[in-house]
Each structure stands twice: as C-alpha cells, then as structure tokens.
Amino acid sequence: MKLLVSPINVEEAKTCKSGGADIIDVKNPKEGSLGANFPWMIRDVKNVAGIVPLSATIGDFNYKPGTASLAALGAAVAGADYIKVGxxxxxxxxxxxxxxxxxxxSVKEYDKNKKVVASGYSDYKRINSISPFELPSIGEKAGVDVVMMDTGIKDGRSTFEFLTEEELKDFVSSSRDHGLQAALAGTIKFEDIPALKRISPDIIGVRGCVCGGDRNSSIRKDLVEKLRALINRK
Structure with missing residues (x-):
C-alpha cells in the first residue's frame, strides 16, 4: 500500500516527505473534505516534493462539469501528478x-501521464451523494485512473463506521476488475492498519492520525514514520 499524506502548507509537506510519504496530497480542509488549495500552494509544494508524486484536490463538487474541468486543468498545470475530485x-x-x-x-489533453482520481464517500447516505460502489464502472468508462473512498463530513467518524471490512474489500476488488487503482481514506487510525492490510487498497490517505488525532493540528514527522513502519511491517 502506498501512503498518501495531506499537508496544508509547505512546512507540512517537508514533514510528509521526510517522514516517508509515498504521495503528498495538497488540500484545504477549510473548504471541505476534499477542499481545494491555491495554485501557488500546489506549485510551492511541488518544489518541496521533488520526485515524490504530488496529488491535489479540486473540491467537493456538485454538478458543474465545466467548472470542475477548469479546476482540474489548473491543478495539472500547477504541477499535480494526481488530480482528485470529490x-x-x-x-x-x-x-x-x-x-x-x-x-x-481536460487533464489528459494537457498531459496524458497525469492521473485522475474520482472520490466518492463512505458516508454517502448521510450526505445524499452517489454510492461509491458505482464509481469503478463509471470510472472505467470515463477513463479515470483511481477511484477513492473518503468521508464527506469530517466529524471524527471513520470510513470503518459506515462500511464493513467486507464492503471495503468489495470496493477494492471491483476497482481492480475495472482496471483501476483503489484508494481508501476517511479518518483512518493507526489501529485500522491490520484491517487495511487485509483489504489491500493500492493507496491509503491520511491526515488526522499523523497530526496526533486532530486534523486541524500540524503533521508530525514521528507519526508519519510510525504509520509508514506499520504499513511496511510483515
């Protein structure tokens, strides 16, 4: 499993890189679960990330395909390797x-090597959005590279509170059946790592647990290293 960590500024990005993150994910929690940060922040974090792949969220979207396409292109131009939409x-x-x-x-015409991530939400019933279990088939048809599951409302409740381990295994399996990578996020905790190893997504995304449990605090290098070690442990 690759470890994706979500900093909100350059200093946190440096911490993610030194702690061993596989993907650095630029977001802005003030604007929601997958809130978008500014183009200059993506550029600045890209400079810090170096060879570490950079992901950038473009927002928790309603049905505005034109606006979303422009935002996605902006993130790609700013330097994101993965462009993620909620x-x-x-x-x-x-x-x-x-x-x-x-x-x-929008993204692939600019650079066919950039990857598009489509994110659904494990708490889809309470936010009245499309089921994430529909995303693998839709994503394959649309040409995305990764399908993801996160929590839409960041109130401390985890993806594991809304869906069972078997349901998450089904999501990962379906994603692969459709030729896509699968990513899981949503208030993931250190104690979830054994279950995540059984589920075996391609990517896990975190912020809060490497901030000491409060996603509004700063990312800590020792916690990124601890999580990286737990993932690597056989």
Missing amino acids: LFDIQTREQALDMLTNIVR
Whole structure:
C-alpha cells in the first residue's frame, strides 16, 4: 500500500516527505473534505516534493462539469501528478459520468501521464451523494485512473463506521476488475492498519492520525514514520 499524506502548507509537506510519504496530497480542509488549495500552494509544494508524486484536490463538487474541468486543468498545470475530485453533491450515474469524462479530457489533453482520481464517500447516505460502489464502472468508462473512498463530513467518524471490512474489500476488488487503482481514506487510525492490510487498497490517505488525532493540528514527522513502519511491517 502506498501512503498518501495531506499537508496544508509547505512546512507540512517537508514533514510528509521526510517522514516517508509515498504521495503528498495538497488540500484545504477549510473548504471541505476534499477542499481545494491555491495554485501557488500546489506549485510551492511541488518544489518541496521533488520526485515524490504530488496529488491535489479540486473540491467537493456538485454538478458543474465545466467548472470542475477548469479546476482540474489548473491543478495539472500547477504541477499535480494526481488530480482528485470529490463527487459530493452528485446523485446519478449520468451526472458522475459527465463530470468525470470532461475532467479526464481536460487533464489528459494537457498531459496524458497525469492521473485522475474520482472520490466518492463512505458516508454517502448521510450526505445524499452517489454510492461509491458505482464509481469503478463509471470510472472505467470515463477513463479515470483511481477511484477513492473518503468521508464527506469530517466529524471524527471513520470510513470503518459506515462500511464493513467486507464492503471495503468489495470496493477494492471491483476497482481492480475495472482496471483501476483503489484508494481508501476517511479518518483512518493507526489501529485500522491490520484491517487495511487485509483489504489491500493500492493507496491509503491520511491526515488526522499523523497530526496526533486532530486534523486541524500540524503533521508530525514521528507519526508519519510510525504509520509508514506499520504499513511496511510483515
């Protein structure tokens, strides 16, 4: 499993890199679960990340394919290797497919090597969004590279509180059946690592647990290293 860690500024990005993160993910928690940060922050973090791949979120979106496509292109131009969109206020397959198809076109026409990440939400029922279990088939048709599951509301409740281990295994399996990578996030804790190893996603995304449990605090190098060691342990 690759470890994706989400800093909010350059100093935190340096901490993520030195702690052993595989992917550095630029976001802005003030604007939501997958809140977008500024283009200059993406550029600055890219300079710090060096050869470590950079991910950038473009927001928790409602049905605005044009706006989302422009935002995705902006993140790609600013230097993101992975461009991640949250389908927060999307209720139908048709809306999701239209959004993702246009985002993929926007990014891939700029640079075919950039990767598009489509994120659904494990708490989809309480935020009234499309089921994340529909994303693998939609994502394959749209041409995305990764499908992800996160929590839409950051109130301390974990993805594991909304979905069972078997359901998460099914999500990962379905993603691979459709030729996509699978990523899991959503208030992941250190004690979730054994279950995550059984589920075996390609990527796990964290912030709060490497901030000492409070995602509004700063990322700590020792906690990134601890998480990296737990993932690596046989």
